[in-house]
Amino acid sequence: MSFDPKRDYPLGTRRPDLVSTPGGLPLAEVTLDALRDGRIDSGEIRATPETLRLQSEVARAAGRKPLAESLERAAELAAVPDELLLAVYTALRPRRATAAELEDWAARLETHGAARTAAFVREAATAYAERGLLAHA
């Protein structure tokens, strides 16, 4: 199962063995037959955190550090519920949240294992405080 980010891309064609759905269905088994038999539901059609981490490694190996970091955040956010995702986005918009509220959202993200994204939110809170972009308490 070794992975070489410089050689194994695209995963879908070079390393389908490394790719599965959130429910564990291998990529090769996402077929019309499986769909007709009712073996796939729509929740299965998304990248897992593991797949997104592999994509992050591919980006890093290609010299694209900011893209790699974004894909790492994406890997974390894959496990975050839609509503929380949208709530955090709203809180990060200008003057929507106080420093304390942003800290609360960061903590919520951490409970979903999104440590890097939580740090990103805290970094935003610091910048917002200095630029007057926090909501007034």
Add this chain to the structure above:
Amino acid sequence: MRSERFASRDRRELHREQLISPLPELGLVASGGPNDPEPELVVVSGAVLRMDGKDAADFDVIDRFVVAHGLDLEVAAEAMALEDAEVARRLVDVDVPRVELVRLARGLTPAKLARVIGLLDPVELMLALKKLRARRAPSNQAHVTNLKESPALLAADAAEAARRGFAEIETTVGVARYAPLNAIALLVGSQTGRPGVMTQCAVEERRNLELAIRGLVTYAETLSVYGTEPVFVDGDDTPWSKAFLGAAYASRGVKVRFTSGTGSEALMGYAQGLSMLYLEARCLAAVRAAGSQGVQNGSISCVALVLSVPGGTRAILGENVLAAWLDLEVASGNDAIASHSEIRKTAKLMGQFLPGTDFVTSGYSVMPRHDNTFGGGNFDADDIDEWLTVQRDWQVDAGIEPVAEDEVVRIRERAARAVQAVFSELDLPPVSDEEVGAATTGYDSRGMPDRDRAADVEAADELLARGVSGLDVVLALDRNGFGDVAEAVLSMQRQRVSADYLQTAAIIDSEGLVHSAVNDPNVYAGPGTGYRLEGERWALLQSLPNVVDPLELTGGEPEAEPIVVERGEAVKGDDPAEVVVAVGPAFAAAIRRTIADLHHRDVLEAICDGVREGGGVPRIVRVRRVADVAFIAHDGARLSGSGVALGLQSKGTAVIHRADLEPLDNLELFGMSPLYTLESYRAMGQNAAGYALGKRVGPVPTQLDNYARAKLIVRTTLLHARETQAVVAGAAPVELELAVPVPST
């Protein structure tokens, strides 16, 4: 005083636009503004203390974000120490590889980036863009919308766009609640046209994410960034919120592209006195720092504002180069209407069209611009043949393929039928056969039957409530005889699972293989390297439906009855009233009609009649040794009893000549053969007789059509080739007589 010429120019389309002199305090300066900061970077113990004229304490959100996530301090000391001109030279030096330039860019501040780009002239910018594009081969993106939000028409247009080779197709909505219906129509249509085309529906972020989560779209480019803090904040975002959103989209399997462009800060009122290109450098530094794989840039919706100031077109090309240099995928604008003037907007396009970008336009309007609800349509359905022809002219691949009319009609109908089936299967308001028919062959949505729009939006809401997804679309297609389209839509769902298209500049081919800057990078390093339009692709892009086989253009009438008969070698005549009509080697033989489609018998008869009316005696000879009209006429003149002859090429060009003149001199030249009628030839005969008899002769009135050459030069060439093929070197001239026509039965 009013000049009629100035007045005429004032009425041209160009003059609907305003040009202004620069006004830097409002940001109305393309590049190199007087208030742009000097490039500067002060780093102490790994901390940035000053950048581009500001202390760290004064950094706004953009500066802070770029310093925190973009600027690579390991490269910065080396890169910032380079002279501007040295960096600029490396950008156009084919021996400095893209990888090295991208590495240096990571260590350059926005002011330095803008300064270096400002040193390149337009051709240097094009070379730099060709070198710096992320993906090996260029491609293109289509807009597909219509005012009635007709699903059959959306599907048909998406299918045509896909079939024509667009790698991405973008739609949007007039009424927000339509989004899922339009997304489905686009998905079904695109995959009918060509499997692997990526689609998006540009709507508000929450709705967009929902469409993505359901597998109805695969990319988004709605994430706008701006170059000053007040404008960024007026856009209700910060670099952190946009970067978060980008990661959120990626987490749901959506390819993300940010959007920026020169002129937006001035338009939104807070350019802070800075030039458009410098502010775009700040945008792009932020886009890269946010971890976007790419950007839609090239002024986009502000293009007409940027073109109002001097150097605007150059600055827009400059921003595309800057984005590519920062290792971003570039969808290079050319979507919003840049100018009323066809010349001006095409001239602007060449900056991206010739070097090739990841997406030459960020929205070519596949339908007439009347239906373009993006406010786009800079190039639209009616311009496609021009686009294809310019590709063929330059031997350049700008991402659109020629497709025959029959095939376009076939694919449009199939897509409209497919979406009809999907709507039926998903219990959406039905798509009628009448709609399918109008979508297949109609011009735009004005020809589409009206739908019950209230029922449509209600059904769209309900569709979302039911949790309908891309998989339901697959099943609906499968159950209705669209198995191949079902497989294609399912393949797009599989792409979401493997997420390969999240890498830089990714597109998907019809076999489902992802091509991105990772596995298919641009490695241009000078002549003979990189992507070149040749082989099968070049054969495809030159085979336009309107191209004809040149051999078909001059089809003769080989079995037809003879027009003339030969009567032996021609000798000099002695009748002082004689006018020789000297025809070319192929006349009335291999060629039987002039370029104006006059039959050679009729032409000869008209000339002879004219000669007789002028008091002369016509005699017809064929000159065989040359095909040039001057020599044909001069040879004829030397045989003529009067010394005057009318020379006539097979295509219809004529000269009146006299034996004592130099061969390339003449009495009258008739070079506008496409314009001549039998009356013209009769008048030439009359004049020739007049010269023979020594009368006063006024020249035959001639017309001028400067377009005749453009229209007919190919046929002229082919006809003349036949004439020269009939030449017999050194052969003597022969007497001709008009053949007696065979009576028709």
